[in-house]
Amino acid sequence: MRDFVSTINENTEIVVYKKHFRFDNMLKLLIVLFILIILLGIFTFKVDTSKKVLSVGDVHPQGIKATIYGLDCSNWLKADKDVDSSKPGVYFINYKFKLFPGFRTYTQEIDVLDNVPPVLQLAGEKEVHLQRFKDYAEPGYTCIDNYDGDITDRVDVKATKINDDYYEISYEVRDSSGNNVSLLRMVYIDVPIPEEEQTRIYLTFDDGPSSNVTPQILDILDANGVKATFFICGYGDDKVEIVRRVLASGHTLGVHGYTHDYKKLYASVDSLVNNFIELAQRIVDTTSYNPKFIRFPGGASNTISRKYSRGVVTQGAQRMHEMGYEYFDWNVDSDDAGRAKDADTIFNNVTTHIKEKQANVVLMHDSAGHQATADALDRIIKYCQENRYVLLPIDENTPVVQHTIAN
Numbered sequence: 079m080r081d082f083v084s085t086i087n088e089n090t091e092i093v094v095y096k097k098h099f100r101f102d103n104m105l106k107l108l109i110v111l112f113i114l115i116i117l118l119g120i121f122t123f124k125v126d127t128s129k130k131v132l133s134v135g136d137v138h139p140q141g142i143k144a145t146i147y148g149l150d151c152s153n154w155l156k157a158d159k160d161v162d163s164s165k166p167g168v169y170f171i172n173y174k175f176k177l178f179p180g181f182r183t184y185t186q187e188i189d190v191l192d193n194v195p196p197v198l199q200l201a202g203e204k205e206v207h208l209q210r211f212k213d214y215a216e217p218g219y220t221c222i223d224n225y226d227g228d229i230t231d232r233v234d235v236k237a238t239k240i241n242d243d244y245y246e247i248s249y250e251v252r253d254s255s256g257n258n259v260s261l262l263r264m265v266y267i268d269v270p271i272p273e274e275e276q277t278r279i280y281l282t283f284d285d286g287p288s289s290n291v292t293p294q295i296l297d298i299l300d301a302n303g304v305k306a307t308f309f310i311c312g313y314g315d316d317k318v319e320i321v322r323r324v325l326a327s328g329h330t331l332g333v334h335g336y337t338h339d340y341k342k343l344y345a346s347v348d349s350l351v352n353n354f355i356e357l358a359q360r361i362v363d364t365t366s367y368n369p370k371f372i373r374f375p376g377g378a379s380n381t382i383s384r385k386y387s388r389g390v391v392t393q394g395a396q397r398m399h400e401m402g403y404e405y406f407d408w409n410v411d412s413d414d415a416g417r418a419k420d421a422d423t424i425f426n427n428v429t430t431h432i433k434e435k436q437a438n439v440v441l442m443h444d445s446a447g448h449q450a451t452a453d454a455l456d457r458i459i460k461y462c463q464e465n466r467y468v469l470l471p472i473d474e475n476t477p478v479v480q481h482t483i484a485n
């Protein structure tokens with residue numbers, strides 16, 4: 079075996095030489111290939127550093143997009159800080175290689191913009207109808223911004239007169255990022271309705287004054303700037319102040335009669351007339367006011383008086399007329415002295431019986447048991463005002479509303 083090895087020694091060297099030659103070439107080739115891969119890798123390595131725009135509150139996606147040979151290698155890079163996308167601003171984020179932090183830095187600009195305008199809201203109606211000569215009361219507004227928060231106090235309010243009958247109120251606000259929002263409220267000055275077109279409402283209250291209901295009625299009338307008419311009964315010294323307040327508030331004071339007892343007051347023409355005159359005198363004595371209007375207890379059309387004296391209303395009306403008094407009945411009955419026991423029913427009875435473009439004399443009561451009437455009054459007034467009805471106290475110009483005398 080040794081001999082054989084020694085005999086082929088020369089040939090063996092040749093083989094080894096050939097093997098060395100091939101291995102060196104392969105190594106070089108691999109090195110070249112490796113360099114090529116590295117070089118190609120550097121050429122195909124891409125980092126998307128293009129500017130990113132976010133809205134305030136948007137979630138900023140972590141990391142930056144990087145590829146090599148088209149394959150994702152975003153996780154090779156690490157950001158030096160995060161974006162606070164709750165605050166508008168320009169952020170520059172630096173990305174470095176996790177393995178070779180000193181090798182290279184990629185910088186990306188992130189713009190966080192507040193491009194959401196504030197939310198401006200008007201309280202009340204966008205279209206306001208204002209009576210001529212009445213002051214405008216601003217119903218209010220609120221403004222909330224997604225970034226600045228409540229900026230109601232930054233709202234700029236301007237009133238512009240377009241013409242005698244029309245104004246515009248503008249509301250404008252800009253948030254700290256310059257986003258603008260504006261709204262408009264239209265204010266129409268109502269042209270007075272011609273008299274023949276007016277729906278006139280004469281609210282009348284019978285059987286008072288009472289110490290509980292009458293002051294409430296007066297408060298509600300005052301609060302709404304409405305004048306009405308009170309047909310009162312006999313009152314004691316404790317109620318004088320209430321009667322004076324009725325007059326001081328500008329309401330009309332009418333005479334219903336000293337007593338409301340049908341049997342007594344309709345006993346004769348004299349007792350009927352005296353029942354009016356004695357109360358009229360008491361009013362003069364306690365207030366210096368001369369009443370001019372009367373209302374028959376039960377109305378001029380009552381038939382109950384027939385039980386006590388025939389023709390008493392006919393003759394009583396005539397005698398009162400001769401003394402300068404006019405009597406008033408009603409053409410809208412709230413029925414608050416009848417079946418209407420709650421505010422809703424009283425409201426419905428009044429509002430459904432009003433006739434447009436004419437004088438409506440509304441019968442209500444302010445004696446002690448009529449809390450429901452006081453409860454309904456504000457709504458009745460508001461309904462009338464919304465419908466542009468004219469609320470007035472009875473005076474010499476009021477068309478006479480009288481029932482047909484039945485006795």
Ligand SMILES: [Zn+2]
Nearest residue numbers: 284285375376
């Ligand atoms: Zn009465």
